[in-house]
Amino acid sequence: MSVAVAPSRPRGIKGYIRNPWRRPRFLQATTILYLLWSLLPVVLAIIFSFNAGRSRVVWQGPSLTWWIRDPTDSILHDAAIKTAMVQTYKLSILTVLIAVPIGTLFAIGIDRWHGRPARTANFVMLLSFVVPEIILGVSLYILFTSLFANTIALGTNAQLLGLVSYQISYPVIIVRARLLSIGPEYEEAAMDLGATSGQAIRRVLLPLLAPAIFASVALVFADCVDDFVTVSALSGAADSETLAQKIYSAARASPTPEINAAATVMLVTTLLVIAVGVLFYKRFSRGQEFGGATDFAQL
Amino acid sequence: MFVLPFYVVFAVAFGSVDKVFRLPVPYYAPWWWSFGTFNQTLTKFYEYPHIYQDPLIRTFEYVIAASVICLVLGYAVAYYTARYATRYKGLILILLVSPFWISYLMRIYAWQGLLDAGGPINKLLQPVGFGDTRFLEGKPVTVILGLVYGYIPFMILPIYASLDRIQESLLEAGRDLGGSGASTFWRVTLPLSRPAILAGIVIVTLPMFGDYYTNDLLGTTKTSMFGNLIAQQREASGGSTQAASLVLILSVIVLLPMLYYLRETKRQVEQA
Numbered sequence: 390m391s392v393a394v395a396p397s398r399p400r401g402i403k404g405y406i407r408n409p410w411r412r413p414r415f416l417q418a419t420t421i422l423y424l425l426w427s428l429l430p431v432v433l434a435i436i437f438s439f440n441a442g443r444s445r446v447v448w449q450g451p452s453l454t455w456w457i458r459d460p461t462d463s464i465l466h467d468a469a470i471k472t473a474m475v476q477t478y479k480l481s482i483l484t485v486l487i488a489v490p491i492g493t494l495f496a497i498g499i500d501r502w503h504g505r506p507a508r509t510a511n512f513v514m515l516l517s518f519v520v521p522e523i524i525l526g527v528s529l530y531i532l533f534t535s536l537f538a539n540t541i542a543l544g545t546n547a548q549l550l551g552l553v554s555y556q557i558s559y560p561v562i563i564v565r566a567r568l569l570s571i572g573p574e575y576e577e578a579a580m581d582l583g584a585t586s587g588q589a590i591r592r593v594l595l596p597l598l599a600p601a602i603f604a605s606v607a608l609v610f611a612d613c614v615d616d617f618v619t620v621s622a623l624s625g626a627a628d629s630e631t632l633a634q635k636i637y638s639a640a641r642a643s644p645t646p647e648i649n650a651a652a653t654v655m656l657v658t659t660l661l662v663i664a665v666g667v668l669f670y671k672r673f674s675r676g677q678e679f680g681g682a683t684d685f686a687q688l
Numbered sequence: 689m690f691v692l693p694f695y696v697v698f699a700v701a702f703g704s705v706d707k708v709f710r711l712p713v714p715y716y717a718p719w720w721w722s723f724g725t726f727n728q729t730l731t732k733f734y735e736y737p738h739i740y741q742d743p744l745i746r747t748f749e750y751v752i753a754a755s756v757i758c759l760v761l762g763y764a765v766a767y768y769t770a771r772y773a774t775r776y777k778g779l780i781l782i783l784l785v786s787p788f789w790i791s792y793l794m795r796i797y798a799w800q801g802l803l804d805a806g807g808p809i810n811k812l813l814q815p816v817g818f819g820d821t822r823f824l825e826g827k828p829v830t831v832i833l834g835l836v837y838g839y840i841p842f843m844i845l846p847i848y849a850s851l852d853r854i855q856e857s858l859l860e861a862g863r864d865l866g867g868s869g870a871s872t873f874w875r876v877t878l879p880l881s882r883p884a885i886l887a888g889i890v891i892v893t894l895p896m897f898g899d900y901y902t903n904d905l906l907g908t909t910k911t912s913m914f915g916n917l918i919a920q921q922r923e924a925s926g927g928s929t930q931a932a933s934l935v936l937i938l939s940v941i942v943l944l945p946m947l948y949y950l951r952e953t954k955r956q957v958e959q960a
Contacts, residue, residue, distance in 0.1 A: 417772065423764075431790055527932070615789075618898075656790055660790075
């Protein structure tokens with residue numbers, strides 16, 4: 390962590406009057422304005438989910454109409470939104486259950502296999518971070534409507550496969566980074582003490598990898614809940630539409646604060662999952678050389 | 689134990705790209721490939737009535753404008769956070785990171801409401817005389833700002849990370865050797881953060897090239913981008929072949945920056 394360059398110039402009000410545009414101040418104002426600009430719209434959107442009227446821009450007093458009160462158009466009673474919610478969380482949980490274990494094993498695999506296959510695999514993993522998502526989404530759509538047209542229909546299965554193949558790079562990259570920093574010593578020590586390689590992995594390596602695995606679970610889950618491009622390219626009938634898709638289609642028609650409420654539910658879930666992930670990550674990596682939230686964010 | 693997932697990932701990662709040509713009457717053998725529809729798609733870029741040309745040019749314009757704004761604004765914010773934010777650094781970092789965990793659609797949706805004809809932004813602008821600007825009716829500015837809003841966090845974080853890593857002693861050395869604050873910045877800080885700037889530019893432009901939801905929510909067909917073409921073709925019945933051709937063209941466009949980014953990442957990993 391860098392310490393700020395100690396300014397020898399006069400601080401406080403006097404310094405401000407002497408040169409109000411001096412760099413730190415100008416930068417400070419920019420940063421504060423940026424943060425407001427980046428977060429205020431979202432905060433307002435959340436507030437408007439409690440609007441009494443049908444508008445999402447003109448405030449007509451607080452109410453829970455769009456959350457629980459309205460018998461058809463509140464998220465508690467709207468069947469379409471409820472279906473979308475179930476679909477969103479179902480996909481996210483299943484993707485985590487599939488992508489994280491496979492990704493972890495895959496990371497261990499790449500870590501052991503040096504040379505060309507490992508390099509290629511690593512390359513592919515990084516690739517899915519930088520490829521515009523529409524390329525992957527539309528390619529998968531084409532795959533499922535042509536080659537697999539008779540085996541895997543568009544809908545939950547296709548969405549799940551799409552999400553898994555897109556998200557698997559998180560666990561691979563995070564777990565692999567962790568493996569690189571752990572080094573082979575602990576496992577070797579365990580085997581010297583008589584553990585089989587399976588025991589060494591289960592009882593030494595996996596506990597050491599726990600922070601990375603938790604981080605992957607949180608990241609994959611949050612990313613799946615928010616995913617729109619892949620999921621919408623691969624969705625079939627209306628019952629496989631997710632919350633993100635509902636927001637999208639409502640936004641293009643005439644949205645009511647109900648959509649704000651649905652988006653808020655999404656936001657709260659992802660933030661909660663990430664917060665829990667950060668906590669676990671910190672707890673499990675305590676006493677080791679890994680840092681907290683910033684590390685986690687940069688992954 | 690590792691072979692199967694390894695193989696599956698390969699099959700998925702490469703399979704999806706390979707399948708692109710094989711539609712909707714798939715030709716699975718490369719020697720049977722026909723380039724008829726692909727050519728048809730290509731001609732739409734340069735032959736009258738230029739259905740695809742305008743969106744392509746627009747995409748480049750918007751992406752360049754948005755990345756420049758992202759860079760200038762993002763650099764300032766990253767610089768402040770790395771250098772001067774002492775007490776509130778943790779808080780600022782959390783706030784900088786939080787947009788990552790808010791659905792992109794929700795963030796753009798929020799702006800859609802604010803910019804609405806009767807919305808708050810227009811009310812704010814009323815005293816200045818811009819009270820009824822139709823922001824959402826195909827204004828390039830709106831779409832560009834939407835793109836900036838959506839992707840700027842990706843710019844700030846790498847730049848912040850690199851600025852934070854620059855050692856204080858280097859800057860002090862610059863000052864000791866007689867450099868002014870500005871010349872130390874231009875000759876020490878900026879060159880040291882150059883790799884991060886380039887990485888940031890690549891990482892914000894790549895998703896912008898494929899973006900279509902920003903324009904769907906904030907613009908009209910007057911501001912449609914390359915991603916919109918693909919999305920429209922995919923949704924159109926029988927449009928798969930065209931969508932596939934467009935995806936290929938987009939892949940060619942983004943190939944170079946992508947390879948650059950991957951090579952840089954690899955080099956950094958090897959240096960570490």
